[in-house]
Amino acid sequence: MTDSLKTLVAGLLVALMLFMSGSLLAETDPAEDSKAVAERVQDLKKKVIRLNRDLFILEEDLLFPASTQFAVFLSVDAGKFLQLDAVKLKVNGDIVASHLYTERQATALERGGMQRLYIGNLKTGTHEVTAFVEGIGPNNRAYKQAATLAFEKGTDTAALEIRIEDRSSDYQPMVSIVEWE
Template identity: 35%
Template sequence: MKKTSMLAGFMLLGVLAGSVQAEPADANIAADIVQVKRSVLELNKDLYELEEDLLSPATTRAAFYFSLTYGEFFEPLSIEIMGSGFEAVRHIYTERQVAALRMGAVQPLANINLGPGKHNLRAVIRGVDQLGQNRELVVEQQVEKTDKPLLLEFVVSDLAEQQSARAQLKFW
């Protein structure tokens, strides 16, 4: 697809070069060049969207996200999502990412292709609690993929009364 967009860009530049020779004013040339650049960028964007639609149609599109509510009783170090029909998704967190999650960020983890039907998901979120002890939060759930995109968020939230944290799966 990238070759196609580059070829289209060169063709537009060739057409512009032919029309530029007929116009003597530098201001008109600069305006034409800016317009061609915009056209090439728009064409490239359209080609990228078309490529995404062809490679990942809505019937197989699924996405995983991660969020942390407060994070006083749990600090994530890594997450691993496994399931039937796709390769495991793994991510290791940096201090900066954890700080952003504590401020309310929602992190996109992965976009995958997942066939319609029921799928068993298992997410293991490894981290440390407020005492510095290693801890694993596990979410196991069966989800059903329909012909619409499936958007799933793994949410880790504090349980203040128990001074602990829990993980759950949220459907968008």
């Protein structure tokens, strides 16, 4: 085979190769129907959020009417002195909630999130709430602390916050229960 023929065949190969690479890499523009589906999915997401909201409110109205509703939230302020492990909640002597924290949940709390630990119903009158907090405290020591609060439940929704704070005076965590107005 002559040199020119060789070049021609090699050229053909290159052309084939270039053609193939080009065609495989070629990306079709997002078709109109794809765009329509994307917009439809976004619209559906909006509707699902709305439905979730309505069901959330309906559930509370049904199960926890405002006059008897009682909720307990948990927050961690900074969390430098405590690696939160578990929390147990007692209302009038009965354990009503307990939670073991994953790393992600603990981080979410440290970043300012508040967990709704418990929601239930309480009659009007005086009640006692106790929270038991467990975790790893300063110097990698097991840490356990409880906080109690006696409070008066009126005819409105009652909300309490179990607050875990860093106490800089003795570098220890501090647990308290605060009533929200």
